[in-house]
Structures are given as structure tokens and as C-alpha cells.
Amino acid sequence: MAESMTPAAACPAFLIAAPASGQGKTTITAALARRLVQMGLCVRVFKTGPDYLDPQVLAQAAGSPVEPLDLWMAGEAYCRQRLYEAAQEADLILVEGAMGIFDGTPSSADLAVTFGLPLLLLMDVKGMAQTAAALAAGVAHFRTDLTLAGLIANGCATERHRELIEEALPTTLPLLANIGRDEAMALPERHLGLVQASEIEADLETRFEHGASVLAETGLAERLLAYPPVVFHPSTQLSTPPAEALAGVTIAVARDQAFSFIYPANLALLVQMGAQLRFFSPLYDTDLPPCDALWLPGGYPELHAARLAANQPMKTALKKVFHKGMPMLAECGGFLYCLEQLTDYEGQTHPMLGVLAGEGAMRGRRGCQGMQSAPLPEGTIRGHAHHRSVSHSTPPPLTYAQRQRHPAPGEAIYRQRGLTASYLHLFFPHNPEAIARLFRGDQVTSWLQGMADATE
Incomplete structure (x- = not known):
């Protein structure tokens, strides 16, 4: 059946990306997912690229499985179908990016453009003010096919710090939220990334709940829910796995x-x-x-x-x-x-x-x-x-x-x-x-x- 004849699914959907690793993507994505769950909403979360540890954490925060979306490893057809299926049941979709937004081929930006996902640019703004706005504006103009919904300033120390960043931002790039440096939200790590969720389940719950309460004060979730929805169509190119190929095994x-x-x-x-x-x-x-x-x-x-x-x-x-x-x-x-x-x-x-x-x-x-x-x-x-x-x-x-x-x-x-x-x-x-x-x-x-x- 052609895509134009197949019922589409739509809901607000965003890709949370950053200019580099270590900006707090997983922490903020998990806190935002838990905030949406607290509001009684269905949130579906995905992770860009190959990853095992971040999805474990995000799945616990969201209360549902988290799959990887990778245009090379999984393919565009697979990713398109997963997003379509998620949009059929979700009130909002979050996709956590990988590395820096333009890093890798395909990059997080490529994924966002392929599926029309607006970008939430997350930046650790410690040690800078107007420069953070300049970097955000540079990201916004690096590719003309990329849509930025706004900036999330992570590690924004004071109200004056927020004002300096917001005043310097172009009018087309709003400051969606400013979040102070808060170790109670941070997620513990080990040599390949985050500690496995199953090892620290109770501790993670405390961090998720605290992070959700911090985000509740910013009104970020409410702003995102009011954003125009993204329309998703089922994939017409995804082949059906051979049924019964492993029957009896x-x-x-x-x-x-x-x-x-x-x-x-x-x-x-x-x-x-x-x-x-x-x-x-x-x-x-x-x-x-x-x-x-x-x-x-x-x-x-x-x-x-x-x-x-x-x-x-x-x-x-x-x-x-x-x-x-x-x-x-x-x-x-x-x-x-x-x-x-x-x-x-x-x-x-x-x-x-x-x-x-x-x-x-x-x-x-x-x-x-x-x-x-x-x-x-x-x-x-x-x-x-x-x-x-x-x-x-x-x-x-x-x-x-x-x-x-x-x-x-x-x-x-x-x-x-x-x-x-x-x-x-x-x-x-x-x-x-x-x-x-x-x-x-x-x-x-x-x-x-x-x-x-x-x-x-």
C-alpha cells in the first residue's frame, strides 16, 4: 500500500542533541521522560546509534523499552517503522542523540532531518554566557534543513546567567529551559558508559524523581506538548522477517x-x-x-x-x-x-x-x-x-x-x-x-x- 493511502500517526517528537558528549543528554532525557510519566502521559524514548547502557536507564525512566535508531546499522526503513509505531500510542516521542549533533556519518542531525524531528539543543553552559548563544546560533545555521525548537541551558548557575544567555539568543531560537548544576540528578558512570540500571535501580528512581521535579519548575514538558506534531508514515520498504525460520529451535x-x-x-x-x-x-x-x-x-x-x-x-x-x-x-x-x-x-x-x-x-x-x-x-x-x-x-x-x-x-x-x-x-x-x-x-x-x- 502506498504511503499516501496508509493512515499516518502524529504526535510531538523531538531529538535531544548537544554540541559534544558529556553535556547531560541522558540525564535530561531521563528526567523529561519521568516528568511526562508523572503527568500521566505516554512517552516513547529512543536512542540514536548503537548503545546498551543509556537505553537501560531511559527505559526505567520512561517505563517502556527503548530501542536504538541508527540509519546505518538498522536502516532507514526500520527506524521509520519504529517511529510510526511509537507515534500511534505516544503523547510525545523523545530521541536522545549521540556524541555531538553533527558527529559521525550518519549523524544525529541526519536522523533528525530524515524524519522531520525538531531539535532540542542541550548545552552545558558552565563558564560561558553570550558565547553559549553564539554556539547555539552557529548550530542553528550550520544546516538549512535542520529545525531547532530551542535551547536547553544545562548547568545555568543563576538567574543573571540565564538572562545573559537569553538576551543574546536570536529571536528565532528560544531558551526553552535553564537547569542549574545539580549532582542529585547526575547519573553514575563506569568505563564503557553509564552503570547498568539494574545495579542501582533504587538510586536511579531517586534521581529520576528529583530530575522530574526540577524540570516541572521549568515548564519544559508543557512547552513541548504544545509544539506542532510530527507526522509519521509506516515504512513501505521494510521486509517482513521470515516467519517460522526458527520454528522448533x-x-x-x-x-x-x-x-x-x-x-x-x-x-x-x-x-x-x-x-x-x-x-x-x-x-x-x-x-x-x-x-x-x-x-x-x-x-x-x-x-x-x-x-x-x-x-x-x-x-x-x-x-x-x-x-x-x-x-x-x-x-x-x-x-x-x-x-x-x-x-x-x-x-x-x-x-x-x-x-x-x-x-x-x-x-x-x-x-x-x-x-x-x-x-x-x-x-x-x-x-x-x-x-x-x-x-x-x-x-x-x-x-x-x-x-x-x-x-x-x-x-x-x-x-x-x-x-x-x-x-x-x-x-x-x-x-x-x-x-x-x-x-x-x-x-x-x-x-x-x-x-x-x-x-x-
């Missing part, structure tokens, strides 16, 4: 404090294709649930390495299914868990599964991140890398990932028996057919047949 998914970097969209796709999901904890469980395939997602195994190493029954169970050739996907933290040993930030070395030769070690603040695609035998799947560790003494890789915008080889991708392992975090909806083949073990079947032929 039970996938065991590791999920606990050590393995939690899981896109809800990945889980939803597996279920949509007919898979049965069974969750287990490598930290606490002593055996696997009955399963046909297994997924070890990323997370923070380095923070729980001692407990992972000590859980010998689980390690034995995982080695058993590995040697049977079960299809297994290990991403980033899951990949480190599969190695022979892992050295944590304190320099302590812990024995891991040992189903893949090699060692992993954390390496401080330096790391690797960026968009990459995995050219697997099952098909190419887009995703991203984000880690602050190194691996060495590993076997020759099956192949290397392809970087989005650089010719150098990306992350090494390993395949041993039914195990596919790398630092990459894959976004399953990019290529559902390839994901189905991976968890069905189509390539594993060929490998097992080859092993049988070799022994005849």
Missing part, C-alpha cells in the same frame, strides 16, 4: 550482571521467527536449559571474572555443548568468556571457558569503537564494536569485519565448530535470514558432515 540466552548487552529488538526478532528463548546465568546457574543453540552476548565479564571462573559446573556444561557442535554466538564480553583466560583491571588473571584459544586483558581507558559489518558465510550482518580490552594468542580468524568508513580490517571473527565469536555486537534485524541460518546451524551441519566424512 530453542535458544539459550545468557543474561545476568555479566552478560546484559542485549537489544530488545534482537530478542523480538528471534521470537518473531519462531524461536523459543530460555535465559540462563553463567554467574549463578549450574547447568544450561534444554536448547538447540546458544547466545553469549556482551556485558561486563571483567567485573565478575572471579565468579565466572569459579562456576565450574556451568563451564563444564558450556564446553559439552560446544564439543557437540551446537550453534553458538559469542559477542564481545561473551567472546572474552570463551577464551582461555581473562585479566581484569586489577591485573588478576582468571580461567575462562577455554573453548577458544587465546587470552583477553582489560586495558584502561583506551579502546575500540565504531560501526562494522560481519561478512559471515550465512550473510553479512551489521553491528558495532565497543570495548576496552585486547585479545591475543587467538587462532587464525575466519574473516575480519568490515569498517563502515575505513579500509583497514575490522574485528577478527572466529569460528570453531559451531561457535562464532568476535568483539562485534550484531544487530539482528539488519539481516534476519542470516541470523536464522546462524542459529539453525546451517554451516554447522556442513562442518559435522565433513567431520563424519573424514572419519570414514
Whole structure:
């Protein structure tokens, strides 16, 4: 059906972006989402780009799942459909940007322009006054196709500070809110970003409620609700995932404090294709649930390495299914868990599964991140890398990932028996057919047949 013949959905929608990282985007987005919830409204929140930790926090603040919107990793059709579905039920949509507004290709600005999202420019104005207005005006005029709804001045210390900024702003760029520096709103961080929401749930609730009360005094939510709505149409280009492609396949998914970097969209796709999901904890469980395939997602195994190493029954169970050739996907933290040993930030070395030769070690603040695609035998799947560790003494890789915008080889991708392992975090909806083949073990079947032929 053509877009013009399909009922549209409309509601106020905004992209919250900043000139740089560290301006308080997640803090303000979470506080605004909670303020809207307090008002009895339905708010849907999205996060620009690949991210696991910010969405966990935002989901708790908004009371609903938060998905990534990335034009390269997920595709325009996917993003368009998610926004359309959200607009059908939401009173307001918030999209948190990534990095600086114009940083990256595609950037947060590209996302805003593609879907007609007005921009809420958030700036930490500590140490400047009229200069903040000059920077905001520069952002407003950098692209003619970008619509700025206004400025949110974060860290605005006094009423006089606010007046100096507001007086210097062009009349076409209003100051929507000024927010004082308030540590009670700030969100705690760790080496890959924010602390996981599940670890500090009660503390986050206190911060959300306080942040919402601060924003209530500014009237920001009321101003945004009065803004003209954005009209969203369903995507006409999004292909339907192959129904029943994973019918009869039970996938065991590791999920606990050590393995939690899981896109809800990945889980939803597996279920949509007919898979049965069974969750287990490598930290606490002593055996696997009955399963046909297994997924070890990323997370923070380095923070729980001692407990992972000590859980010998689980390690034995995982080695058993590995040697049977079960299809297994290990991403980033899951990949480190599969190695022979892992050295944590304190320099302590812990024995891991040992189903893949090699060692992993954390390496401080330096790391690797960026968009990459995995050219697997099952098909190419887009995703991203984000880690602050190194691996060495590993076997020759099956192949290397392809970087989005650089010719150098990306992350090494390993395949041993039914195990596919790398630092990459894959976004399953990019290529559902390839994901189905991976968890069905189509390539594993060929490998097992080859092993049988070799022994005849």
C-alpha cells in the first residue's frame, strides 16, 4: 500500500542533541521522560546509534523499552517503522542523540532531518554566557534543513546567567529551559558508559524523581506538548522477517550482571521467527536449559571474572555443548568468556571457558569503537564494536569485519565448530535470514558432515 493511502500517526517528537558528549543528554532525557510519566502521559524514548547502557536507564525512566535508531546499522526503513509505531500510542516521542549533533556519518542531525524531528539543543553552559548563544546560533545555521525548537541551558548557575544567555539568543531560537548544576540528578558512570540500571535501580528512581521535579519548575514538558506534531508514515520498504525460520529451535540466552548487552529488538526478532528463548546465568546457574543453540552476548565479564571462573559446573556444561557442535554466538564480553583466560583491571588473571584459544586483558581507558559489518558465510550482518580490552594468542580468524568508513580490517571473527565469536555486537534485524541460518546451524551441519566424512 502506498504511503499516501496508509493512515499516518502524529504526535510531538523531538531529538535531544548537544554540541559534544558529556553535556547531560541522558540525564535530561531521563528526567523529561519521568516528568511526562508523572503527568500521566505516554512517552516513547529512543536512542540514536548503537548503545546498551543509556537505553537501560531511559527505559526505567520512561517505563517502556527503548530501542536504538541508527540509519546505518538498522536502516532507514526500520527506524521509520519504529517511529510510526511509537507515534500511534505516544503523547510525545523523545530521541536522545549521540556524541555531538553533527558527529559521525550518519549523524544525529541526519536522523533528525530524515524524519522531520525538531531539535532540542542541550548545552552545558558552565563558564560561558553570550558565547553559549553564539554556539547555539552557529548550530542553528550550520544546516538549512535542520529545525531547532530551542535551547536547553544545562548547568545555568543563576538567574543573571540565564538572562545573559537569553538576551543574546536570536529571536528565532528560544531558551526553552535553564537547569542549574545539580549532582542529585547526575547519573553514575563506569568505563564503557553509564552503570547498568539494574545495579542501582533504587538510586536511579531517586534521581529520576528529583530530575522530574526540577524540570516541572521549568515548564519544559508543557512547552513541548504544545509544539506542532510530527507526522509519521509506516515504512513501505521494510521486509517482513521470515516467519517460522526458527520454528522448533530453542535458544539459550545468557543474561545476568555479566552478560546484559542485549537489544530488545534482537530478542523480538528471534521470537518473531519462531524461536523459543530460555535465559540462563553463567554467574549463578549450574547447568544450561534444554536448547538447540546458544547466545553469549556482551556485558561486563571483567567485573565478575572471579565468579565466572569459579562456576565450574556451568563451564563444564558450556564446553559439552560446544564439543557437540551446537550453534553458538559469542559477542564481545561473551567472546572474552570463551577464551582461555581473562585479566581484569586489577591485573588478576582468571580461567575462562577455554573453548577458544587465546587470552583477553582489560586495558584502561583506551579502546575500540565504531560501526562494522560481519561478512559471515550465512550473510553479512551489521553491528558495532565497543570495548576496552585486547585479545591475543587467538587462532587464525575466519574473516575480519568490515569498517563502515575505513579500509583497514575490522574485528577478527572466529569460528570453531559451531561457535562464532568476535568483539562485534550484531544487530539482528539488519539481516534476519542470516541470523536464522546462524542459529539453525546451517554451516554447522556442513562442518559435522565433513567431520563424519573424514572419519570414514
